[in-house]
Amino acid sequence: MSQAITAAQIPAIAERLPPFPRVVPELLDSLQSDTLSVDNLVRIARNDSVIAAAILSGANGLRRLRAQPDTADLFAAASLIGTNKLKQIIVKLGLNKLLSEGSGQAFFYEHSLAVAIVAQELAQLVPGVSADEAYIAGILHDIGQLAYFVVDAEAHRQIRQQAIGDGKLLALEAAAFGLDHCALGALLGSHWQLPPVILQAIQRHHDTGGEWTNKLQAVVNLAETLTRAFDIPMSPHNRVLSLNAAALDYLGLNWAMPEMADLIGRCRARFAYAGN
Amino acid sequence: MEQPSKEGVTQAALSNQRWLTVEQLVPGMVLARPVVVAARGVLAMKLGEGCELTASLISQMYARGIECVAIAIPPPEEDAAWLARCAAHAERLKLIFADGQSGIHPDCQPLYDLLLAQGPQR
Numbered sequence: 001m002s003q004a005i006t007a008a009q010i011p012a013i014a015e016r017l018p019p020f021p022r023v024v025p026e027l028l029d030s031l032q033s034d035t036l037s038v039d040n041l042v043r044i045a046r047n048d049s050v051i052a053a054a055i056l057s058g059a060n061g062l063r064r065l066r067a068q069p070d071t072a073d074l075f076a077a078a079s080l081i082g083t084n085k086l087k088q089i090i091v092k093l094g095l096n097k098l099l100s101e102g103s104g105q106a107f108f109y110e111h112s113l114a115v116a117i118v119a120q121e122l123a124q125l126v127p128g129v130s131a132d133e134a135y136i137a138g139i140l141h142d143i144g145q146l147a148y149f150v151v152d153a154e155a156h157r158q159i160r161q162q163a164i165g166d167g168k169l170l171a172l173e174a175a176a177f178g179l180d181h182c183a184l185g186a187l188l189g190s191h192w193q194l195p196p197v198i199l200q201a202i203q204r205h206h207d208t209g210g211e212w213t214n215k216l217q218a219v220v221n222l223a224e225t226l227t228r229a230f231d232i233p234m235s236p237h238n239r240v241l242s243l244n245a246a247a248l249d250y251l252g253l254n255w256a257m258p259e260m261a262d263l264i265g266r267c268r269a270r271f272a273y274a275g276n
Numbered sequence: 277m278e279q280p281s282k283e284g285v286t287q288a289a290l291s292n293q294r295w296l297t298v299e300q301l302v303p304g305m306v307l308a309r310p311v312v313v314a315a316r317g318v319l320a321m322k323l324g325e326g327c328e329l330t331a332s333l334i335s336q337m338y339a340r341g342i343e344c345v346a347i348a349i350p351p352p353e354e355d356a357a358w359l360a361r362c363a364a365h366a367e368r369l370k371l372i373f374a375d376g377q378s379g380i381h382p383d384c385q386p387l388y389d390l391l392l393a394q395g396p397q398r
Binding site: 058061062065066067080081082083084085121226228229230231238239240241242243244245254255256260261262264265266268269270272273 | 295302303331332338341346368381383384387394397
């Protein structure tokens with residue numbers, strides 16, 4: 001067994017990770033309080049030069065389509081690309097540093113991004129689920145694995161390698177570290193004061209049974225499986241040996257729906273573009 | 277390498293569309309599927325299949341939060357290269373879904389069938 005991780009160690013582990021981006025809780029607060037506007041989003045984005053640059057870049061791409069000169073006005077740029085795209089840029093770039101540098105692995109960030117995209121697309125098919133929350137819960141679903149990279153990255157790499165063959169990732173993690181990455185993710189997320197609905201989705205993203213208490217949990221659970229089925233990103237870790245059929249039922253979805261066929265094409269296209 | 281079923285290849289060939297994100301759209305592309313946007317129960321945008329995109333339409337789609345659309349493309353040439361791609365796609369799916377001992381789990385079978393029928397990404 002590697003070093004066992006306990007809840008008491010979470011603050012010390014979080015200290016050794018890149019800081020949790022302030023923009024994400026700010027955005028979640030705006031979503032909860034229904035105060036989301038371009039103005040609010042620009043205020044959030046203004047404090048991060050990378051995010052601001054991405055907004056300008058997106059808007060100027062559109063302006064060039066219409067043979068208009070580039071703009072350096074962040075508010076004008078944000079108004080042009082709309083709140084949906086703004087939210088995605090803020091979350092994606094805000095969490096890039098934490099997920100990429102925290103893990104040191106491109107796959108980790110790419111997989112998190114893929115689950116975010118699939119979760120958001122699924123949420124759009126299910127009444128009563130916020131597509132924005134689904135995107136955020138999706139991109140954060142594996143944050144528990146960041147703790148392993150801090151404590152013993154090599155031991156976790158070996159566990160992941162072994163799990164390709166037997167598919168028992170959670171059991172191997174729990175045996176080696178005392179806690180699997182779902183439980184650890186909920187603890188880390190709680191330390192970062194993420195909302196309970198996001199913590200529950202992180203905690204249950206590998207569940208194969210049990211009752212769902214909200215649709216976001218089932219969306220993220222299904223998204224985790226679908227990214228592997230869609231092979232995004234392509235990896236030997238992509239195995240689909242079971243699927244939580246209860247999650248599909250709970251969300252009122254089935255594979256005969258034409259929307260589900262479209263979902264595959266949409267998710268692949270979005271991931272291919274986001275990955276470039 | 278095992279060849280994909282004839283049915284799989286035929287269904288894949290029927291797909292004369294490619295999903296693209298709004299950032300990838302350029303004027304002149306033609307929609308393969310309708311685009312409908314409703315905001316708070318009010319129809320905000322409706323474009324039919326066959327609609328040719330303009331710069332203005334692309335900007336509107338972007339601003340209305342549309343992520344991606346299906347664009348019409350010519351059918352694939354059913355040559356050796358395409359058939360090889362279909363076969364590789366089927367092989368990859370088998371690797372992802374099949375358990376060495378018991379095959380594909382019944383709960384996963386409909387998803388596997390759908391992915392096989394869609395064929396490789398175009």
